[in-house]
Amino acid sequence: MHLRIRLTCRKYEIWALSFFSLVTGLYVLHFSIALILVNKEVPQTRGMLYPRESETREVRSLDGIWNFVRSDQANPTQGVRDEWYAKELSKSRPTIPMPVPASYNDITTDNLRDHVGTVWYDRKFFVPRSWSKDQRIWLRFGSVHYEAYVWINGQKVVKHEMGHLPFEAEVTDFLNYGAENRITVMCDNALIQTTVPQGRITEVPNDGGMTIVQSYTFDFFNYAGIHRSVHLYTTPRTFIEEVEVTTNLSKDATVGEVFYSVSVNGSAANEADNVLHIQANLYDKEGILVANATSDQKLGGKLQVNPVKPWWPYLMHSEPGYLYQLEIKLLATNDELLDVYRLKVGIRTLSWNSQQFLINGKPVYFRGFGRHEDSDIRGKGLDNALMVRDFNLLKWIGANAYRTSHYPYSEESMQFADEHGIMIIDECPSVDTENFSQELLGKHKSSLEQLIHRDRNHPSVVMWSIANEPRTGSVSADSYFELVANFTRSLDKTRPITAAIAVPNTQDKAGRSLDIISFNRYNAWYSNAGRLDMITQNVIDEAIAWNKRYNKPIIMSEYGADTLEGLHMQPAYVWSEEFQTEVFSRHFKAFDELRKKGWFIGEFVWNFADFKTAQTYTRVGGNKKGVFTRARQPKAAAHLLRKRYFALGRDLDQCSFPDDLFTYIADLIS
Ligand code: GCB
Numbered sequence: 001m002h003l004r005i006r007l008t009c010r011k012y013e014i015w016a017l018s019f020f021s022l023v024t025g026l027y028v029l030h031f032s033i034a035l036i037l038v039n040k041e042v043p044q045t046r047g048m049l050y051p052r053e054s055e056t057r058e059v060r061s062l063d064g065i066w067n068f069v070r071s072d073q074a075n076p077t078q079g080v081r082d083e084w085y086a087k088e089l090s091k092s093r094p095t096i097p098m099p100v101p102a103s104y105n106d107i108t109t110d111n112l113r114d115h116v117g118t119v120w121y122d123r124k125f126f127v128p129r130s131w132s133k134d135q136r137i138w139l140r141f142g143s144v145h146y147e148a149y150v151w152i153n154g155q156k157v158v159k160h161e162m163g164h165l166p167f168e169a170e171v172t173d174f175l176n177y178g179a180e181n182r183i184t185v186m187c188d189n190a191l192i193q194t195t196v197p198q199g200r201i202t203e204v205p206n207d208g209g210m211t212i213v214q215s216y217t218f219d220f221f222n223y224a225g226i227h228r229s230v231h232l233y234t235t236p237r238t239f240i241e242e243v244e245v246t247t248n249l250s251k252d253a254t255v256g257e258v259f260y261s262v263s264v265n266g267s268a269a270n271e272a273d274n275v276l277h278i279q280a281n282l283y284d285k286e287g288i289l290v291a292n293a294t295s296d297q298k299l300g301g302k303l304q305v306n307p308v309k310p311w312w313p314y315l316m317h318s319e320p321g322y323l324y325q326l327e328i329k330l331l332a333t334n335d336e337l338l339d340v341y342r343l344k345v346g347i348r349t350l351s352w353n354s355q356q357f358l359i360n361g362k363p364v365y366f367r368g369f370g371r372h373e374d375s376d377i378r379g380k381g382l383d384n385a386l387m388v389r390d391f392n393l394l395k396w397i398g399a400n401a402y403r404t405s406h407y408p409y410s411e412e413s414m415q416f417a418d419e420h421g422i423m424i425i426d427e428c429p430s431v432d433t434e435n436f437s438q439e440l441l442g443k444h445k446s447s448l449e450q451l452i453h454r455d456r457n458h459p460s461v462v463m464w465s466i467a468n469e470p471r472t473g474s475v476s477a478d479s480y481f482e483l484v485a486n487f488t489r490s491l492d493k494t495r496p497i498t499a500a501i502a503v504p505n506t507q508d509k510a511g512r513s514l515d516i517i518s519f520n521r522y523n524a525w526y527s528n529a530g531r532l533d534m535i536t537q538n539v540i541d542e543a544i545a546w547n548k549r550y551n552k553p554i555i556m557s558e559y560g561a562d563t564l565e566g567l568h569m570q571p572a573y574v575w576s577e578e579f580q581t582e583v584f585s586r587h588f589k590a591f592d593e594l595r596k597k598g599w600f601i602g603e604f605v606w607n608f609a610d611f612k613t614a615q616t617y618t619r620v621g622g623n624k625k626g627v628f629t630r631a632r633q634p635k636a637a638a639h640l641l642r643k644r645y646f647a648l649g650r651d652l653d654q655c656s657f658p659d660d661l662f663t664y665i666a667d668l669i670s
Pocket of ligand 1: 218219220406468502520558606623
């Protein structure tokens with residue numbers, strides 16, 4: 001009963017007069033034995049350029065301490081019915097302070113951690129009088145998990161479903177200028193079978209009667225709240241709404257090309273006698289103008305850079321992560337400057353075939369991690385100190401890549417990866433995808449649409465991952481993943497598509513729709529626990545089987561062992577530091593054998609750092625497969641991995657070793 005109320009509320013009651021029009025479009029019937037899936041169009045994301053100041057734009061942060069209320073779990077829609085958004089939250093309920101950005105779960109000392117359902121935030125802010133002049137004001141959230149409803153001064157302005165992805169609304173007409181304003185956010189963390197990721201909500205008896213329980217099949221904790229920054233920003237009335245960039249290199253990599261395409265929104269764009277155009281300027285790292293161009297009438301064009309400094313991954317080149325600055329100026333017919341937006345651009349090419357993945361024509365061997373956005377207290381909240389520490393550790397250990405397992409990471413970290421030459425396999429939030437349905441397909445596609453729209457201009461993004469460990473053994477998985485993969489390809493043809501698969505290759509039905517096969521396997525942990533002698537050959541055999549079946553490049557996207565830092569046992573025993581080290585070493589042996597075959601293109605340890613999970617008897621305080629602790633200190637295996645990653649870097653890309661890679665032991669050993 002409770003669940004039905006919640007679902008009814010979610011779908012009909014709150015936004016009964018929904019201000020989001022459903023896009024109707026081309027319907028293509030797609031048949032499979034088990035399920036008939038309709039390839040329906042999904043809504044297209046507009047705008048949402050990362051907020052940046054310029055001579056025509058201002059940005060203000062609304063981060064800080066907000067007021068917070070948790071709804072009664074048994075009555076999650078009460079706040080909507082009683083219109084808590086119509087006045088300050090504190091007038092309806094006692095509030096507590098809550099930091100933004102942060103997950104709310106680990107901030108208090110009570111059981112807020114396990115709250116299921118809605119919570120409320122509000123705060124006040126001033127809008128300067130100067131903002132009332134002829135311009136637009138936008139409210140932008142970096143991410144709220146899972147579903148967000150937003151009011152400004154009691155008026156609803158936007159609703160968004162899907163964690164880890166930004167959303168925004170124009171709030172020009174909702175604000176009081178030169179006066180105080182109030183923003184109210186309701187956030188719902190409930191995951192059901194048609195959310196991405198999926199979960200289940202059940203009502204079960206407890207000591208006090210009945211309670212609501214959230215369950216999910218993935219292990220990472222379902223942190224919730226306003227996870228990333230909240231910004232207000234201004235644009236001119238007629239403004240640059242979209243910038244899309246692709247790049248190319250001449251065969252000898254001396255000449256670079258930057259293709260840009262701009263979309264403009266605003267009345268001036270529709271005036272027949274006002275022919276808008278773009279002046280595009282490209283600056284190098286020193287700020288020197290290296291190319292410029294004026295657009296055609298479609299607001300697109302090409303910039304040529306000669307000589308070019310291509311974007312290279314870390315340790316593949318002496319100057320990795322080289323970025324140019326692209327300045328986009330929107331001009332009216334009379335050359336009046338309407339808007340300016342600047343973004344960083346890396347010039348590189350990607351290509352792939354049945355054996356290899358190449359960057360700037362050079363084969364890549366990925367050495368990296370699966371990760372999580374996770375840390376003590378702040379949960380999945382954006383934290384610049386943590387982000388910079390993580391990149392320092394990635395570089396210290398010699399990694400050149402990571403997968404954003406199992407959801408999109410912050411835009412700030414994507415920019416950081418661009419700068420540091422860390423390649424990213426960019427994963428949408430679909431985990432353990434199962435119980436395929438038409439509604440789920442729509443949401444899954446929408447998550448990819450939002451992800452690609454957000455991340456398409458990042459040179460660091462080299463591959464899209466359309467799911468982690470989907471149940472691809474089921475009959476419906478065949479057509480489901482064909483539709484998801486084709487949809488992804490229709491949005492971006494410049495990057496290959498993968499998914500991290502865990503079902504045995506003989507059962508898999510998704511691989512044929514992918515460009516690169518990634519597989520997750522826990523030899524000596526979830527299978528043959530403790531048997532170090534049952535790793536190497538199993539890994540070799542499985543990778544060969546995947547390659548034989550699909551004739552595509554293969555990545556091992558997860559392997560590892562839970563390890564309690566400080567636990568030592570000789571001979572190695574599960575959970576000890578010795579065991580994790582041995583598990584890695586046995587995998588390295590397999591990887592080196594596989595590398596000789598030409599089509600094995602990468603190894604990703606699970607996980608970069610320990611992370612919080614739901615409570616279960618298989619986890620001691622969380623998932624401990626980190627090479628680093630949750631406090632970002634190395635376990636013993638980190639030192640071993642570092643030696644391997646740098647050895648691979650030297651062997652494959654001629655990088656040099658850091659001075660402290662090997663500890664001096666004796667003259668006899670070098
Ligand atoms: C997996 C999942 C990952 C888990 C990991 C584990 O296969 O992809 O999300 O954390 O196993 O340690 O159980």
